[in-house]
Amino acid sequence: MSDDSGSPLDRVSRRQLLGTTSTLGVAGLAGCSGQSGGGSTETEASDDSSDSGADSGGDEETETAEPTTSGSETTIRFWHAMGGALGKFIDTLATEFSDQTDGITVEATQKGSYRETLNATTSAVQAGNPPAVAQIFEIGTQLAIDSGAFTPIEEIIPQDRINYDNYLDSVLNYYRIDGTLNSMPFNSSNAIFYYNKDAFEEAGLDREDPPTTFDGVLSAGQTLTEEGVADKGTTWPNHSWFVEQWFAEQNQPLVNEENGRAGRATEINFESEAANNIFSWWTDLYEQGQYLNPGIEAWGEAQQAFLTGKTGILGYSTSSIAPMKEGAKENGFELGTMQLPVPEGQRNGTTIGGASLWVPSGLSKPKREAAGEFLLWLSQPEQQKRWHTNTGYFPVREEAVSQLESEGFYDENPNFRTAIDQLRATEDSPATRGALMGPFRKVRTIVEEGYVSMIQKDNVDVQKGLQRIDDQSEKALQNYNQKVN
Amino acid sequence: MTETTKPYDSTLGAALLLLPTLVVLVVFLYYPALLTFRLSLFQTLLLGTERAFVGLENYVGLLGSGAYHGSFLISVAFAATVVLGTLVVSLFVAYLLFQVEVGESTYLVAAIWPYALPTAVAGTVLLFLLHPTLGIITHYVEALTGVELDWFTSGPLAFLVVALSAVWKQLGYNIVFLVAALNNVPTTLTESAKLDGVGHLRLLRRVYLPLISPTLVFLVVVNTIYAFFGAFPLVDLMTSGGPSGATNLLIFKLYRDAFEFSSLGSAAAQSVVLFVVVALLMWVQLRVSDRYMHYGA
Numbered sequence: 001m002s003d004d005s006g007s008p009l010d011r012v013s014r015r016q017l018l019g020t021t022s023t024l025g026v027a028g029l030a031g032c033s034g035q036s037g038g039g040s041t042e043t044e045a046s047d048d049s050s051d052s053g054a055d056s057g058g059d060e061e062t063e064t065a066e067p068t069t070s071g072s073e074t075t076i077r078f079w080h081a082m083g084g085a086l087g088k089f090i091d092t093l094a095t096e097f098s099d100q101t102d103g104i105t106v107e108a109t110q111k112g113s114y115r116e117t118l119n120a121t122t123s124a125v126q127a128g129n130p131p132a133v134a135q136i137f138e139i140g141t142q143l144a145i146d147s148g149a150f151t152p153i154e155e156i157i158p159q160d161r162i163n164y165d166n167y168l169d170s171v172l173n174y175y176r177i178d179g180t181l182n183s184m185p186f187n188s189s190n191a192i193f194y195y196n197k198d199a200f201e202e203a204g205l206d207r208e209d210p211p212t213t214f215d216g217v218l219s220a221g222q223t224l225t226e227e228g229v230a231d232k233g234t235t236w237p238n239h240s241w242f243v244e245q246w247f248a249e250q251n252q253p254l255v256n257e258e259n260g261r262a263g264r265a266t267e268i269n270f271e272s273e274a275a276n277n278i279f280s281w282w283t284d285l286y287e288q289g290q291y292l293n294p295g296i297e298a299w300g301e302a303q304q305a306f307l308t309g310k311t312g313i314l315g316y317s318t319s320s321i322a323p324m325k326e327g328a329k330e331n332g333f334e335l336g337t338m339q340l341p342v343p344e345g346q347r348n349g350t351t352i353g354g355a356s357l358w359v360p361s362g363l364s365k366p367k368r369e370a371a372g373e374f375l376l377w378l379s380q381p382e383q384q385k386r387w388h389t390n391t392g393y394f395p396v397r398e399e400a401v402s403q404l405e406s407e408g409f410y411d412e413n414p415n416f417r418t419a420i421d422q423l424r425a426t427e428d429s430p431a432t433r434g435a436l437m438g439p440f441r442k443v444r445t446i447v448e449e450g451y452v453s454m455i456q457k458d459n460v461d462v463q464k465g466l467q468r469i470d471d472q473s474e475k476a477l478q479n480y481n482q483k484v485n
Numbered sequence: 486m487t488e489t490t491k492p493y494d495s496t497l498g499a500a501l502l503l504l505p506t507l508v509v510l511v512v513f514l515y516y517p518a519l520l521t522f523r524l525s526l527f528q529t530l531l532l533g534t535e536r537a538f539v540g541l542e543n544y545v546g547l548l549g550s551g552a553y554h555g556s557f558l559i560s561v562a563f564a565a566t567v568v569l570g571t572l573v574v575s576l577f578v579a580y581l582l583f584q585v586e587v588g589e590s591t592y593l594v595a596a597i598w599p600y601a602l603p604t605a606v607a608g609t610v611l612l613f614l615l616h617p618t619l620g621i622i623t624h625y626v627e628a629l630t631g632v633e634l635d636w637f638t639s640g641p642l643a644f645l646v647v648a649l650s651a652v653w654k655q656l657g658y659n660i661v662f663l664v665a666a667l668n669n670v671p672t673t674l675t676e677s678a679k680l681d682g683v684g685h686l687r688l689l690r691r692v693y694l695p696l697i698s699p700t701l702v703f704l705v706v707v708n709t710i711y712a713f714f715g716a717f718p719l720v721d722l723m724t725s726g727g728p729s730g731a732t733n734l735l736i737f738k739l740y741r742d743a744f745e746f747s748s749l750g751s752a753a754a755q756s757v758v759l760f761v762v763v764a765l766l767m768w769v770q771l772r773v774s775d776r777y778m779h780y781g782a
Contacts, residue, residue: 115745143747146530231618292618293637296725305619442746445725452728456638476746483530483537 074370075105076132081117081355082187083110085323089390097377104370106133114355115441118143121360125149130360132371135186137355138174139440142260145182146438146484150358152182157372167379170426171396174352174434177261183356184375187393189319190350191245192419193217193341196230197334199312203227210313210338214281217313217341221290224312233290236315237302238451240444241353243278244435245340250274251348253431255477260436264481268443270470277343279454279462286455293455296448307331315340318419319354321392325415337418349426351434354393392416394423438480443473518760525753536750543754552730553738553755560735563648564712570652571708572701575659580689582660583667593664600657604715608722611650615723636724640731643724647732650723651716659704666700667693702774706767713763735759 082090087110094108111117114137121134126149136144144150164172164181171185197207203224211220221233236242247254252274255265269275285291292311294301299316306314307327316324321337328335340350357378359371377383384395385404395401401420404410410417426432437443450469453460460468525543527536547553582592599607614622617635627634636642670693678688694701717736720726726733726741735755743752 119744293635294618295616295637296727301613301616301619308619310618439746445741445745449727449729452638456640456728479748483528 072103073105074103074366075107076367076370076374078106078108078133078135078374079111079117079121079131080108080135081111081114081137082135086187086391089387093378093383093387097374101373101377104373106370106374114140121358122147122149125360125362128362130362132359132363132367133374134358134360135355136183136358138353138434139444141175141177141182141356142436142438142440144358145177149360150182151361151368152180153184153357153359153372153375154181156359156368157376161372161376166398167396168394168398168401168423169428170349170423170432171352171394173428175356177436183358184379185352185354185394185396186357186378187319187354187387187391188352188356188396189317189354189393190352190419190423191242191315191340192318192321192422193234193236193338194306194314194316194324195336195338196306196309196312196328197336199224199229199309199333200336203229203312207334207336210336211341212339213341214277214343218281218285218288218290221285221313222288225289230312231310232292233311234285234313234315235292235294235302235305235311237294237298238296238448239299240447242315243275243447245350246278246342247274248351248426248432248434249340249342249348250277250346251429251431254435255437258430259433261430261433264484265435265437266474266477266481268470268473268477270447270466270473275466276462279451279466281343282451283454283459283462296452303327309333317353317392318394318422319392321413321415321419322390335415337415339418339422347425348429349432350422351432352394389413389416392419394420437477438484439476442476446472446476521753521756524750525757527750527753529749530747539750543751544758546751547754547758552733555730556733556735556738559644559731559733560713563644563651563716563732563734564709566648567651567655567712567716568705568708570648571655571659572704574652575656575663575704576689578656579660579663579667580693582664584685593660596660597657599654600661602654604654604718605722607650607654608719611719612723615646615650638728640728643728643731647716647719647724650719651712654719655708655711655715659708662700662704663697666697670696698774698777702770705770705774709766709770710763713759 078090078094080087080090090108094106098105109131111120114135117134118136118140121130121136124130125147130149171188172181174188175181175183175185193210195210200210200220201207204227205220205223211217217234221230224230224233244254247269252269252272253259254269256267256269257263257265259265282291286293292302292305294305302314303316303320303324305311306316308331325335339347357375359368359375363371379396381395381397381399381403384397384400387393388395388400389404389409410420446469450465450472453468454462454465459465526538526540528539528542529536578596582589582596585592602610612620614620615636617623617637623634626632634642636646674692674696675688678692683691713734714736716734717740720732720734720737721740724732726737736759739752739755739759742748742755
């Protein structure tokens with residue numbers, strides 16, 4: 001019926017129809033929006049572990065009322081992004097600290113993913129009700145500084161209570177900017193490659209002598225596939241974090257201004273030879289059927305492909321040494337670890353990934369002091385040893401490593417040794433300290449999507465792809481810098 | 486119909502009863518919408534810790550952004566595919582359900598089942614089932630047809646996978662309404678048509694479709710909203726908008742700009758544009774359909 005002849009009858013009926021169906025309709029819409037809420041759990045796993053916040057974004061605890069400071073009892077909140085077993089471990093640590101320390105109680109809460117924790121913390125600082133300690137991922141460092149919402153921990157922890165000489169510089173350096181330590185490294189890791197020892201042997205490769213170079217990985221993969229032991233040679237998540245590690249190994253800073261540490265970064269180095277080395281090799285691996293593409297930041301899928309024997313080699317994080325070993329055992333093969341493969345002869349070290357603990361500004365004095373106590377306690381060798389051996393995350397204290405060494409831990413667990421050797425072999429330079437930039441998250445997405453564009457059917461060649469990554473990233477930097485000024 | 490009795494004598498009483506609903510709408514919809522509009526005029530750092538008024542600059546930026554244009558076109562194409570696909574498939578299934586005489590409720594439950602699954606869960610499960618190298622469905626499809634289904638690197642394939650998942654997810658909802666609408670068609674019409682020897686498909690097209698058109702219009706509107714807003718978890722979990730932006734729907738893009746890339750102002754502007762587009766679209770849908778709709782069966 002046309003609108004012109006629209007009698008009141010039409011209108012009423014339409015309204016009625018919408019009225020009667022609206023109940024179900026609204027219920028349906030509510031369902032839709034509810035689901036999209038659930039969907040906002042993040043796909044971006046943190047850089048280091050598939051079971052960090054990512055998998056458990058849903059079970060955010062309801063915020064308890066502002067803990068009160070009554071008498072000598074101080075209650076502080078610790079917001080973190082660790083789910084699953086790691087989250088439980090943090091709860092245990094918080095409870096132990098509360099039991100051992102008079103007058104301080106720590107309430108640990110998982111605030112979702114890394115990014116959600118950062119967002120929640122800065123919002124809470126604005127609202128004047130921040131937690132005393134917040135876990136923030138490494139690429140949020142520049143953002144956290146620019147937000148002005150945090151106090152460097154050097155001002156939180158009393159100078160006479162801490163001797164930074166006992167800390168691992170290779171871990172601390174990432175978070176030390178202009179000589180000031182802004183946050184306490186908590187879960188630090190870098191990239192490491194795992195391999196299937198049994199598959200290597202089956203293919204006639206030396207099970208104790210894994211490849212160490214780009215070419216070595218390619219030829220080992222070819223042997224594995226030719227012998228029919230694996231579908232493809234290797235896999236790792238399409239994650240910019242690996243690219244950043246390979247930049248460091250080749251002593252190539254990611255951005256200018258000494259990787260953003262001498263001033264605000266304005267240029268990115270994707271048109272460098274180092275970038276070309278990485279992406280030529282990576283696309284070549286794919287085109288030769290030697291790289292299984294698990295998807296963007298697909299930690300879980302990459303791990304699954306490796307554990308089910310589809311590939312013989314896996315690029316992953318040191319933070320998963322313990323669980324990976326378990327997984328290999330369940331799937332009936334022996335796990336080996338190898339240092340990050342590099343282009344011929346260029347091994348300068350890796351950068352730290354993971355997260356650190358920040359203390360927001362605007363806390364009351366007792367809370368600040370309590371936060372300092374908690375951070376000090378966490379970095380004691382006993383806690384650090386447990387943290388390290390249960391996960392694979394690096395300890396921050398030199399003593400933790402030397403104690404474990406004399407206890408023979410690394411002899412019994414050679415996989416952990418690979419990780420710690422790689423960390424110790426790292427030479428301090430702007431490249432290995434890691435990049436600082438505000439739009440790091442965006443740059444990572446650009447890099448990952450850039451790689452996909454190089455392996456697509458109507459692909460752009462590596463040169464052009466890198467140029468595109470370079471342009472887009474610099475635009476992002478420019479936008480960000482303009483906003484900050 | 487023209488002479489309806491008023492259920493309430495006092496306007497004040499009616500207003501009072503409407504008040505709770507209005508309060509909820511104002512507090513949770515209108516006020517945040519206004520704030521979003523305000524935010525779209527600012528440039529922000531992080532979640533608004535620092536903000537500067539920039540007027541319409543965010544909107545101007547969108548006008549000149551190639552990525553935004555691409556995302557816009559993809560969203561429209563996606564909505565068209567999903568709305569059409571959902572309606573056609575669910576109409577067909579609902580018609581079969583309407584005609585089947587044995588075990589009707591079992592079929593109905595089976596058809597509605599996917600709707601009971603939260604989209605986020607569906608996205609996670611589908612990703613593993615359809616994964617180009619690890620997925621069991623992909624494995625058998627590739628083995629049977631010999632076609633390579635690498636939707637991680639093929640844009641059109643990725644678009645298709647997400648669209649099909651979205652259609653599948655929305656089928657149940659459509660089928661419930663369509664079966665109900667079909668059951669409301671007077672049986673006398675079916676009987677006389679059958680006496681005249683009208684075939685099944687013709688019966689559907691010439692008799693049922695006009696009579697259930699109000700429900701169809703309602704579903705078009707709901708499906709449109711779903712296609713623009715509800716498919717977010719699928720994109721987020723399955724493709725992250727890739728490859729090369731092939732599934733970068735507006736709703737996903739604005740979410741990512743806001744919460745991952747910390748451009749809250751620009752994301753707010755995108756949100757306002759999206760709202761206006763969908764509102765306009767619905768207005769057009771209702772206007773156009775008014776001409777063809779058949780009420781008062």
